[in-house]
Amino acid sequence: GEDVEQSLFLSVREGDSSVINCTYTDSSSTYLYWYKQEPGAGLQLLTYIFSNMDMKQDQRLTVLLNKKDKHLSLRIADTQTGDSAIYFCAERPGSSNTGKLIFGQGTTLQVKP
Amino acid sequence: DTEVTQTPKHLVMGMTNKKSLKCEQHMGHRAMYWYKQKAKKPPELMFVYSYEKLSINESVPSRFSPECPNSSLLNLHLHALQPEDSALYLCASSQDVGGAGSGELFFGEGSRLTVL
Numbered sequence: 001g002e003d004v005e006q007s008l009f010l011s012v013r014e015g016d017s018s019v020i021n022c023t024y025t026d027s028s029s030t031y032l033y034w035y036k037q038e039p040g041a042g043l044q045l046l047t048y049i050f051s052n053m054d055m056k057q058d059q060r061l062t063v064l065l066n067k068k069d070k071h072l073s074l075r076i077a078d079t080q081t082g083d084s085a086i087y088f089c090a091e092r093p094g095s096s097n098t099g100k101l102i103f104g105q106g107t108t109l110q111v112k113p
Numbered sequence: 114d115t116e117v118t119q120t121p122k123h124l125v126m127g128m129t130n131k132k133s134l135k136c137e138q139h140m141g142h143r144a145m146y147w148y149k150q151k152a153k154k155p156p157e158l159m160f161v162y163s164y165e166k167l168s169i170n171e172s173v174p175s176r177f178s179p180e181c182p183n184s185s186l187l188n189l190h191l192h193a194l195q196p197e198d199s200a201l202y203l204c205a206s207s208q209d210v211g212g213a214g215s216g217e218l219f220f221g222e223g224s225r226l227t228v229l
Contacts, residue, residue, distance in 0.1 A: 030216070031215055031216055031217070033217060035220075040225075041222055041223070042117075042119075042203055042220040042221050042222040042223045043156065043203065043205075043218075043220040044220070045217050045218070045219065045220075048215060048217055050215070086153070088155055092216045097210060097211050098161060098168065098169055098210050099144045099146065099161055099163070099168075099169075099207055099209070099210030099216065099218075100158055100161065100169065101216075101218060103155035103156060104155065105154070105155055106153070106154070106155055108153070
């Protein structure tokens, strides 16, 4: 079946790098996404990666994809207090023509000053 | 414009009330979604509209009734809700539901519903 797992909590110091990890089960996933949700807000798309790529960089964000291990990570360089939020990993199953995404449980990132 | 707009931002209603949540997007997207989200949980899919037709209903109780008047608008009509329906209701849109594009969903800020 389709499943996405994330660790629930990560705490870092301001200025450090944060690495949020995600594993998924569907080997035919086409796209994988990272969303950020601040308190009381909706989900903001941060970045996504196509399954035939192994890395994507966008300013402070680096996404690494290990397709063999079905492992996705999001690295945030120079983490700021404004990065404190819940981060959701999501996959688009390869079999899906419904638009449905499978979300992980979310990782709460706490950034200490 | 990559914005999905939801109104109202907050709604408090009694169990006998009828109310509606509204969602609008002007990105030319042909797929629109309703999600329900409880605190500190991932969003749960409720409905998907594709080209203004309901394509997915995730076994949602009939007290929730979606409507897609046109390709830019999506409503969620609420009637006889229960306190456990209190949650953040998120609308999202995507280019379409098919496999051709990157398929990312763009979410609104949500409508926080409290049922008394």
